Amino acid sequence: MQLKEYIAQNLNQEQTAAALHTDTSSLIIAGAGSGKTRVLTYKIAYLIWGLNIRPKRILGVTFTNKAANEMKERLIKLGEEINAQNFSDDNLSIEEKKVEESDSGFGDFFQSVENKKLPQISLDARQLKRIGTFHSIFLKILKEDIEHLEKKYTKDFAILDADDSAKIVRDLLKRFALTDTFKPQEVKGFISKQKNEGRTAEFFLKYANGNYDESMGKLYQEYEKELEKSNSLDFDDLLLLPYLLFQKSPEILRKWQNAFDFILVDEAQDTNWIQFELMKLMSGNVDHPDQKGANITLIGDDFQSIYGRRGALMENFLNVKQYWPDIQMFKLQTNYRSKPHIVAAGNEVIKKNTKQYEKNIVAHREGNDKITIFTHPSDTDEAANTVEMIKQLKEKGKIRSRGQIAILYRTNSQSQNFESLFVQEGIPYKIFGAFKFFERKEVKDILAYLRMINNPFDSVSLKRVLNIPNRKIGKTSLDRIEEFAVDNGVSLYETLKLIGELGNTKTIEQESGIKLTSPAVSGIQDFLTLFVGLQESIKTLNPADLLEYLLKKINYKDYLLKEEGSEQVAEEKYDNLGQLINMASKYDFGASNANEEVVSSGEDLLRRFLEEVTLMVDMIESSDENSDAVKLMTIHSSKGLEFPVVFIVGAEDNIFPLANAMLEPKTLEEERRLMYVAITRAKDVLFISHANQRMTRGQLKMNPPSRFLEEIPNDLCKFYDLSQSRAGAVSSSITEGAIVRHKLFGQGIVLEIWNNMAVVKFDNPKFGLRKVELKFLQEC
Known part of the structure; x- marks a missing residue:
């Protein structure tokens, strides 16, 4: 049997055509539940085993770590299956397939050709290090070439998370007395928008129009100075700086274009301006006819483009032929996930949109069920009935566990009624996307210590931990230290070192003008001693051992107990740090971690661990169906997930779609795509509910049913109006004012x-x- 036959046996006709096409670039439009990841995996396998493309010359770009890891795991498993089959391939010839014998896994290739057999190639995660998120891929490029930029960054730069970059903005607003003029999130959002559209602060100021633009541009400029001073990048820089690098240096662009033969981009409908520009540059296209790049495959679904408010440009996905004129389109239109009534409902809703690729999704599964639509008198009734339905599903054996159920809502505030009732009824539940692991205070504290050890000029991290645990360095003392640092153009760390060297309060005030208390000076000296010891430790300790050493050295468990006043809460928080140690344990001397080569330097191990942690912004809990906790999440958080039973709640105009989204056709179409995503999360059973009145921001609101409900044909639904049966059902002597x-x-x-x-x-x-x-x- 040949590899192509094997692929055709395991994929349907549409999928096979998409997986095997390599002559030109490809656009794969993959409907919900159509096996998108499966096709990508088989396509990469065909490139490696069928066309003998070395894994390091294949770039796979995803939006989440979860998607990247899933693709690697599937590819490794598929590779084992291919090797076990011992395929023959009459198309192989030594002249057609050249390969370096030194490459891992390819040493026996020429012997395989003589025997007309596919080579035995053993894949592991290290060989698939070119499969990752946009940010992780371009981080590697910056680590190699950032020093070619005019900005004064070195290759050991730190990466700030969203909270740390927001702190810099807050400090700038305070420094320039603008706290009453701008909100921190407004400024941070502005800076992020400029970076994601490829504009530097200098470029923006050059074309600034009016006081608002000038003020924002100057804040952006000062923000960049703070980052440069601490040799730190924010998350948006991981894409902006490679773009600037490629624009500045055609030689470096050609180097990276020549590094890859094939580029595959997952969820391409959600790319923003800078992500799409980077893909155009890397692949070569009509904009750059003199720059030959890689063969590109874009895979996604315009029906599921729901991130317009984050800068995603679905127009890019719809107009790819402008940039790759020879691109070949493939449509995956068979849904293997959902029953027919769910697929049909999704089709009927989404076809009301105008700007999209025409396709008709068909269900592979059979059935003649219907969607259940409830009308409730109020939002609290909606929650009560939903909880009752969940209890009945469990009691009647319709579900194996409550973990098979998801409640989806448009906004986070809608979860409160359900949470209260779950607590009352003793039903376990899990909220997704509400509070991620790396946002927990205890985790951020210890990571700040590690970032400071890695880069003492990271003032944001240093400020966070300077007084954790309490070293009697109060806010007034810290403000005076920071003021000195800003006025003298030095870092916070250099200022602390100066204070430590001067030694006592009198000398410090005479020499620097910084007025500090004796306890504060003593605390700073203790901190500096700790810091020197920790920097020595990274020479001999791997990140996991360093974490354990740090936690003991600063008595963090005692600190948590004093802060929380509860031994149980302190233990739970300390256990989270145990999970952090587990993550760090794969970074060890002489061992290969998941993405990189063997390393032997403690400093390098720590740096790589921190890079991975910073990139894991999308880390979420597992949606394990075997757990007995009902899943609660926004519809945005549900993207990419599936559940046997789904409740879509709050299906009312002004809630879903949102009130302001109904004003513009473009935003209304995105809301409709969001409803399509919600519907197609369901595998077997779908409930949709709305309420006649709802408490919103302290006021009772009466909203009509969502206009999207009218777009689902009645013959696909069964309706239950509970609003009449409950009205006036309760007799009570309670009056207003009671x-x-x-x-x-x-x-x-x-x-x-x-x-x-x-x-x-x-x-x-x-x-x-x-x-x-x-x-x-x-x-x-």
Whole structure:
């Protein structure tokens, strides 16, 4: 059997054609549930085994670490299967297939050709290091060539996370007395937008128009100075700087163009301006006819383009022939995930959009079920009925575990009603995307220590840990130290070293003008001693051992206990650091980690670990169906996931679609694509619900059902109107102004009563203003 036959046996006709096409560039339009990752995996396997392309000459670009890791794992497994088959291939010839014998896995190639057999190639993650996210791929390019830029960065630069870069913005607003003029998130959003559209601060200021633009441009410029001073990049720089590098140096661009024969881009419909420009530059296209690049495969689904507000330009995906005129289009139109009624509903909704590729998704599975649509009197009734339905599904054996269920909503605030009821009913649940591992305070504290050890000029990290645990260095002392650093153009670390050398408060004030208390000076000296010891330690300790040494050295467990006042909470937080140590354990002397070659330097090990951690911004918990926790998430967070049972809640105009999205056809179409994504997460059972009235920001709102519900044909649905059966069903003596008690929310005052509902302002500010059913209230 030949490899092509094997691929054809394991893929359908559409998939096979897409996987085997290599003569020109490819556009693969992959509908929901159509086996997109499977096709990509088989295509890369065909390049390696069928065309003998070396793995390091194949660039695979994804949007998430999860997608990159899944592709690597599948490819390694598929490679083992291919090797076990011992395929023959009559197309192989020594003249057609040249390869360096020194490359790992290719040493027996020429013997294989003589025997008309495919070579036995053993793949591991290290050989697939060119498969990764946009940011991880271009980070590697910067690590090699950043010093060719005019900016004063060295190859050991640090990478700031979103929180750290936001701190720099807050400090700048404070320094320039602009805290009342601009919000930090406004400035950070502006800077991010400029970088993702390829504009430097200098370029923006050159064309600035008006006071607002000039002020923002200057803040952007000062922000860049702070990054350069600390030899740090923010996340957006990982794409902006390679773009600037390629623009500045055609030689470096050609070097990287020549490094790859094939480029494959996953979720191409979600690329923003700079990501698409980088792909054009790397591959060579009509914009750069003199620059020959790699054969490119773009794979994605315009029906699922939902990140316009983050800068994604679906127009790029729709107009690829402008840039690659010979590109060949393939459509994957068979959905293997969902039952027919779910696929049909998605098709009917999405066909109302105008700007998209024409395709008709068909279901591979069989069935004649219907979507259940509920109308509720209120949002609290919606939550109560959803929870009741989940209990019934479990009790009647319709599901194996509650982990097979997902509740999807348009905005995060909609989860509150469900959380309260799950707590009352003792039903386990998990919120996805609400608070990620690397956003936890204890994790950020210890990572800041590591970043400071790696780069003492990282002032953001140094500031975070200077007084953790408490070294009696108060805010006033830190402000004076920072002021001296800014006025004298030196780093925070250099200022601390100066204070340590001067020794006592009197000498420090005389020589530098910095007025500090004796406890503060003592704390700074203790910190400097710790820092010197930690820098010595990285010469002999790997990152995992360094973490354990650090935690003991600063008595972080005791610090947590004092901060939390609860041994149980402190233990839980300390356990999170155990998970961090586990992640670091794969970086060891003489061992290969998941993405890089063998390394032997402790400093290099730490640097590589920190790079990986910074790039893991999309790390989320596993959506394990075997756990018994119901999954709660926004629809955006559900992208790429699937569940046997899905509840789409809050399907009302002004909620879904959002009120402001209904004003523009373009944004309304993106909301419709979001509904399509929500519908197509369901494999077997789909519930959609809406409420006649909903508490929004402390006010009762009455919204009509979502216009998207009208786009689903009635013959695909069964309807239950629960709003009439519940109205006035509860008789109660509670009146407006009454003091009441709720089992979970505590005591409060009734502000308004409508039918069987009461609007209550609870004394506990954690719960605030809530709408609850009268039957759950007891008059005090």
